Amino acid sequence: MTLSIATWNVNSIKARLPNVLEWLGEAKPDIACLQEIKCVDEAFPREEIEALGYNVETVGQKSYNGVALLSRFPIEEVAQRALPGDESDEQARYIEAVIGAPNGPVRVASIYLPNGNPAPGPKHDYKLAWMERLRAHAKGLLAYEEPLVLAGDYNIIPRDVDVHDPAAWEGDALIRPDSRDAFFALLWLGYTEAFQHCDGRADQYTFWDYQAGAWPKNHGIRIDHLLCSPQAADRLKSVEIHKDVRGREKASDHVPVVGSFAL
DNA sequence: ATGGTCGGTCCCCGA
Numbered sequence: 001m002t003l004s005i006a007t008w009n010v011n012s013i014k015a016r017l018p019n020v021l022e023w024l025g026e027a028k029p030d031i032a033c034l035q036e037i038k039c040v041d042e043a044f045p046r047e048e049i050e051a052l053g054y055n056v057e058t059v060g061q062k063s064y065n066g067v068a069l070l071s072r073f074p075i076e077e078v079a080q081r082a083l084p085g086d087e088s089d090e091q092a093r094y095i096e097a098v099i100g101a102p103n104g105p106v107r108v109a110s111i112y113l114p115n116g117n118p119a120p121g122p123k124h125d126y127k128l129a130w131m132e133r134l135r136a137h138a139k140g141l142l143a144y145e146e147p148l149v150l151a152g153d154y155n156i157i158p159r160d161v162d163v164h165d166p167a168a169w170e171g172d173a174l175i176r177p178d179s180r181d182a183f184f185a186l187l188w189l190g191y192t193e194a195f196q197h198c199d200g201r202a203d204q205y206t207f208w209d210y211q212a213g214a215w216p217k218n219h220g221i222r223i224d225h226l227l228c229s230p231q232a233a234d235r236l237k238s239v240e241i242h243k244d245v246r247g248r249e250k251a252s253d254h255v256p257v258v259g260s261f262a263l
Numbered sequence: 264a265t266g267g268t269c270g271g272t273c274c275c276c277g278a
Contacts, residue, residue, distance in 0.1 A: 064277070253269075
């Protein structure tokens with residue numbers, strides 16, 4: 001059977017609820033990792049999403065950030081409601097759970113990695129420190145030797161072919177060499193970036209800014225990623241970027257990325 | 264013609 005795992009930065013679940021319900025109804029992902037829900041847990045439209053057959057777990061925050069995990073299969077254990085490594089970090093950017101999929105447990109995290117702009121500066125320092133915490137935690141997770149997908153908005157453009165005009169982004173926190181190095185450090189642990197593994201084509205984007213006609217000009221960037229443990233990568237069959245979602249009424253600036261696994 | 268956006272909250276910030 002095929003297990004599909006999606007990631008989508010919705011840029012406010014309240015503003016995006018009709019789009020989210022429409023997309024869930026047509027794409028029917030088994031597991032969906034959402035980012036930037038921009039609301040506290042009590043304000044999340046849980047009932048509407050549960051009505052489509054999903055179990056729901058959220059780590060919310062007023063106005064900013066916020067992540068959610070939706071699953072057709074039971075969420076057996078919420079393993080983390082924050083990224084370990086800094087008790088003083090109050091930003092809602094990480095949730096990790098074990099899903100009871102029909103053929104065995106699958107661990108999934110929904111990640112909203114800090115943007116980091118302007119760089120250099122305290123926000124970029126926070127981004128790099130957060131990525132180092134993610135690296136340390138992701139390293140430990142490999143010891144489980146289980147199918148694991150770290151899905152989310154990484155705010156990293158991995159390669160120059162993942163942006164319409166690399167020169168226009170020079171110096172930006174999403175493309176800076178130090179940001180990229182921190183992302184590559186995750187891959188060097190043994191994680192596989194699903195899109196590059198399955199497809200790898202140039203000019204396949206997951207985000208188009210609301211400003212400056214970025215969408216009609218196709219001036220996008222690819223920053224939403226699925227990082228797979230070896231046990232997940234072995235079972236990875238395909239990755240799809242649901243680009244058409246960007247052209248809909250009241251669209252998020254990001255689109256869903258869906259991985260299909262023989263799990 | 265060198266502009267142009269959203270979303271949340273509150274009168275500006277983050278992306």
